[in-house]
Amino acid sequence: MSTVVARSMSVSVPSALIGPLLVFVLLDGFIQGSVVSLLPVIRDALHTTTGPAMWITAAQFLSAAVCVPAFGRLGDLYGHRRMLRVALGSITLGSLLCALAPTLALFLTGRVLLGPLSALLPLSVGLVRDRLDTAGSRRAISLLAAALILGATAGTATAGPLASVAGGGRTVLWNLVVLAGAGFVLALTPRIAETGRLASGRMDWKGAVLLGLGLTLLLGSIAQGTTRGWGSPPVVGGLLLAPMALGLWVRSSLRSSEPLVDVRAMASRAIAPAFACGFTAGVVILGGQGITVAFLDAAPEKAGYGFGLPHWQIGLWIAVPALISFLTAGASATIGHRLGYRTMLALAFLLVGAGFGVQIVGHAVMATWYGGHLLSGVGVGLAVSGLPTVITEGSPQDRAAASTAVYYNLKTAGGSIAGAAAAAVFSGLLIQSTHQPSLTAYLLLWSVCGVLALASAALIRLTPRT
Secondary structure, eight states, X not given: OOHHHXXXXXXXXXXXXXXXXXXXXXXXXXXXXXXHHTHHHHHHHTTOOHHHHTHHHHHHHHHHHHHHHHHHXXXXXXXXXXXXXXXXXXXXXXXXXXXXXXXXHHHXXXXXXXXXXXXXXXXXXXXXXXXXXXXXXXXXXXXXXXXXXXXXXHHHHHHHHHHHHHTSHHHHHHHHHHHHHHHHHHHHSTTSOXXXXXXXXXXXXXXXHHHHXXXXXXXXXXXXXXXXXXXXXXXXXXXXXXXXXXXXXXXXXXXXXXXSSOHHHXXXXXXXXXXHHHHHHHIIIIIHHHHHHHHHHSOHHHHSSSXXXXXXXXXXXXXXXXXXXXXXXXXXXXXXXXXXXXXXXXXXXXXXXXXXHHHHHTTTSHHHHHHHHHHHHHHHHHHHHHXXXXXHHHSOGGGHHHHHHHHHHHHHHHHHHHHHHHHHHHHHSBOTTXXXXXXXXXXXXXXXXXXXXXXXXHHGGGSOOO
16 A cells, blocks of 8 residues: 555554455455456457446446445444455356356356445444544544556556557456455454444345346436437336335335435435435546547547547546545545545535536646646545445444445445436537537536535534534
8 A cells, every 4th residue: 555545544543454455445446447448359359349348337336226225234233344255256256157147147247246346445444433432433544545546547548558468358357357366355254353243123125126127227227218218118217116116115215114225314414415426426527528538539639629649648537636636545544534524525615626627727727727727636536435424323233334325325326327427428518520529518517516515515514513
């Protein structure tokens, strides 16, 4: 880990606990970042086309929509270490299937088994909340958020070049099998103590099915909207059925004495604004990355905008803001202690909004535009590390992992919806007689992201002062 992380670990956070958890979260980010970078290579290796290949990312998102809240609640009930081991076992098996898969169908089966990847951080947060005091918990959560950013950055930056050097994506996929297996072995060691204070009650399987069904219908319909068409019966049907299923889940949760997720607590002033801001973070971070790549790739002589960078340079340009986010995430516990988490998060979203404003004004000059991108990176790091802390501390002690899991599902939903919206805008606002999106499309999307960030800065002020 970096010097910043190593120094932070020495303050109130026992390395015997946080060390293995950082490895798991790094693994989460690295595997997800690597597979996204390899999508074109995997598509060609499986002899399929772009449309069906879109399911490679959609399959894991859909699996995560079900796995994350279920694993979080099961961890609260039966032990976070136990569920970490189950998750890493599933991830290892899924990685192996992906490396061996001769067909898209088998590859997608492996991707479904990778769904528990997104549960590693909520389960780690559950262990941290159980074992550490408030100061140590805040420090540890900031480090875990930073590790997730670092892992995703490393995976995105290294997978493509490694595949080029190794002569294909299979070598990278086999490396991921080795990493997942090493994580599983580490989880089996006695270094990680089991949760000492387990929740009482039982698993709300009805709630898990309804929540998973609603999120699957929503995310699946969004994922297929750009390929099947937004007016196609499966997409329209899914978008209509999703709110019905989610409504039934809310009704079931309110009537249950032991719900999967405490909906009333989610609606409280302490954490409801943070959940809403988590959705915005998904829009800005997950949805905005594709817009950034497209703008860096656009050739100014053809489109009239963009910077026409080669693909290998784009990865490096994107990595720098991600590294800045990693550093600010690692420092968020200290900043939150001095300013208060409410003030820090408001500042974080103001920085994100200001960054998009600079990008809009300075889009014609690389230095100016990139300065805005870096400014947003500072805010993103503070936001993604501070929000889980606010949600965890605002939730009941025995529901820390489940509440954090809902936050990450909301962030994923925000990214999925933003990606679909960006695809629709890019398809609708074209340069005349070309297939290139117009500059107006980019300015519109940046404006929406900036407005959402500023609205989040105001919304987070509704949470109690820490």
